[in-house]
Amino acid sequence: MERNVAIDTKNLTKKYGSKTAVDHLNLTVMEGEMLALLGVNGAGKTTTIRMLSGLSTPTEGEARILGNDVREDQDKVKSLVGISPQDTAVAENLTVEENLAFMAGIYLGRKEESKSRVEEILKGFHLEEVRAKKAKTLSGGWKRKLSIAMAIIGKPKVLYLDEPTLGLDVLARRELWREIESLKSQMTIILTTHYMEEAEALADRIAIMIDGSLVMTGTLAELEEATGKKGLEEVFVSVAEGSKA
Amino acid sequence: MNRTLQFSKRNLIEISRDVLSYIFCIGFPLVMLGVMTLVNESIPKEAGMTIFRIDNLAGGIGIFGLTFIMLFSAMAVSKDRTSSFLIRMYASPMKGSDFTNGYLLPMLVVALVQAALSFIVAFIISVTVGDAINPLGLLAGLASLLPSALFFVFIGILFGTLFNDKAAPGLCSIIISLGSFLGGIWFDAEATGGVMLKICKCMPFLYCTKSVRSAIHLEFGWEEFWLPLLIVTAAAAVMAVLSMLVFRTKMKADLA
Numbered sequence: 001m002e003r004n005v006a007i008d009t010k011n012l013t014k015k016y017g018s019k020t021a022v023d024h025l026n027l028t029v030m031e032g033e034m035l036a037l038l039g040v041n042g043a044g045k046t047t048t049i050r051m052l053s054g055l056s057t058p059t060e061g062e063a064r065i066l067g068n069d070v071r072e073d074q075d076k077v078k079s080l081v082g083i084s085p086q087d088t089a090v091a092e093n094l095t096v097e098e099n100l101a102f103m104a105g106i107y108l109g110r111k112e113e114s115k116s117r118v119e120e121i122l123k124g125f126h127l128e129e130v131r132a133k134k135a136k137t138l139s140g141g142w143k144r145k146l147s148i149a150m151a152i153i154g155k156p157k158v159l160y161l162d163e164p165t166l167g168l169d170v171l172a173r174r175e176l177w178r179e180i181e182s183l184k185s186q187m188t189i190i191l192t193t194h195y196m197e198e199a200e201a202l203a204d205r206i207a208i209m210i211d212g213s214l215v216m217t218g219t220l221a222e223l224e225e226a227t228g229k230k231g232l233e234e235v236f237v238s239v240a241e242g243s244k245a
Numbered sequence: 246m247n248r249t250l251q252f253s254k255r256n257l258i259e260i261s262r263d264v265l266s267y268i269f270c271i272g273f274p275l276v277m278l279g280v281m282t283l284v285n286e287s288i289p290k291e292a293g294m295t296i297f298r299i300d301n302l303a304g305g306i307g308i309f310g311l312t313f314i315m316l317f318s319a320m321a322v323s324k325d326r327t328s329s330f331l332i333r334m335y336a337s338p339m340k341g342s343d344f345t346n347g348y349l350l351p352m353l354v355v356a357l358v359q360a361a362l363s364f365i366v367a368f369i370i371s372v373t374v375g376d377a378i379n380p381l382g383l384l385a386g387l388a389s390l391l392p393s394a395l396f397f398v399f400i401g402i403l404f405g406t407l408f409n410d411k412a413a414p415g416l417c418s419i420i421i422s423l424g425s426f427l428g429g430i431w432f433d434a435e436a437t438g439g440v441m442l443k444i445c446k447c448m449p450f451l452y453c454t455k456s457v458r459s460a461i462h463l464e465f466g467w468e469e470f471w472l473p474l475l476i477v478t479a480a481a482a483v484m485a486v487l488s489m490l491v492f493r494t495k496m497k498a499d500l501a
Contacts, residue, residue: 053336055500075338083336087329091255093262098255105251106337134262150333 004066006031006158006188007052011061014047021047023212024061031066031157034189036203038196038236044212045192046086049160052190053083065158079107082156086163088143092136096127096146099135100153107154117153125149125179141172145179152183159183161191165198177201196232208236210243248339252347256321260355266317270355274310274363278302282370296433300378303367304458305430307360307390308450311397312424314356316417318401322348323410326495335500341493348402349395356394360387382461389460389470392478393453397424399484406492424450449480 007029014022022044029035037045050056052063054074068076091099100121104114122128125145165173180202193199199206207217216239223235260266285297295301325331364383371378404413425431428450434442445451452473459470
């Protein structure tokens with residue numbers, strides 16, 4: 001089945017004064033694909049996500065989300081994307097259900113549609129048992145689930161998950177992986193992470209960023225073949241050391 | 246409009262679940278109403294001081310309460326700006342006006358509820374002390390409070406936009422003190438006269454108190470009511486434009 005280009009960047013650059021956070025990024029993500037943007041802290045992953053979601057204006061270059069320019073068609077882009085930021089970003093004094101209803105109201109508008117969508121998400125993300133709990137009382141894992149649920153409740157075509165399992169224990173992380181996997185093929189997803197196993201487990205393709213530059217993109221098999229290494233960690237270390245040389 | 250209402254609803258829920266908002270926005274003004282009534286009862290009649298007489302006190306407390314609404318407006322905005330929640334909202338289809346109106350509307354609701362409660366208690370006190378305030382006056386006072394409420398809420402939004410959640414409350418407390426004194430809430434500025442009165446007349450706070458007090462007394466002359474109300478309305482309009490411009494500028498800077 002032919003797929004359209006969901007995300008397309010050409011020389012996308014972000015500079016803060018003399019520092020280049022993202023350096024001439026050329027990236028294409030197809031519809032329905034899950035791409036893991038892999039890199040250590042400060043690699044430029046979050047900055048890239050911010051530009052692709054209209055949160056940050058690129059210094060140079062361009063980016064299109066389903067054909068819409070992130071600069072010129074900001075309103076359209078914002079209606080197409082959902083983001084789960086690195087910090088959980090929930091309304092702490094609202095319950096889980098109220099947080100979801102709030103986001104549904106912002107994105108969907110109509111009361112009946114919002115109400116049914118909230119029920120759908122509560123069920124789909126197994127949040128029913130905590131629906132009446134205030135967000136501030138939730139554990140880290142539940143908050144992350146809520147954050148992702150809030151990102152998808154507006155039925156985005158493109159979803160950005162910025163370090164979704166950061167700080168979670170292994171069990172909470174595995175549970176969240178299951179939820180993320182259930183979203184695959186429903187929408188285009190960019191997942192930023194510095195956990196190798198997360199990128200390996202979830203992503204269709206992996207893009208490695210080092211010091212603001214995209215150094216390699218491909219499936220795990222393609223990356224292994226290109227570097228002659230086995231396993232994503234070895235691939236990453238090889239690429240990172242190679243870029244420093 | 247729907248997004249504004251959704252954001253307003255969220256902010257109203259946040260305020261209503263904050264215990265401090267009940268203490269400062271409702272409890273404290275009512276306590277001051279009771280305390281200053283006791284002070285008034287203790288002042289000898291020969292002193293001729295009427296500033297704490299319940300019909301004057303009600304208007305003063307009405308404005309005093311609004312200064313705390315300003316504080317909570319500032320805290321609501323600054324807290325959101327320092328948390329990543331606003332980042333999520335910036336990525337949504339919400340516009341700058343949705344944000345500022347979304348902070349304004351619930352604060353106005355709280356302001357009117359606070360003022361209504363203060364005036365009800367003031368009425369009860371006035372009946373108790375044998376000097377009942379005309380309920381029509383209290384209704385007129387409530388209506389005339391609206392421009393003052395807008396003025397203070399917009400100051401709160403401005404401070405919350407400009408300063409973080411540590412600095413904003415501190416700066417608001419300066420305005421609370423200034424507003425109380427320069428607004429003639431705790432002393433009779435007009436009777437004091439001199440330099441003090443000149444200073445009070447240079448700030449909008451005195452006109453806030455004057456317009457509400459005149460309305461409660463059902464005095465609608467140009468000098469007593471309409472001129473002060475006009476000044477407060479103009480001040481509210483200036484604050485509205487300033488706060489919206491600053492919010493939009495800060496939002497653009499955050500997204501740069």
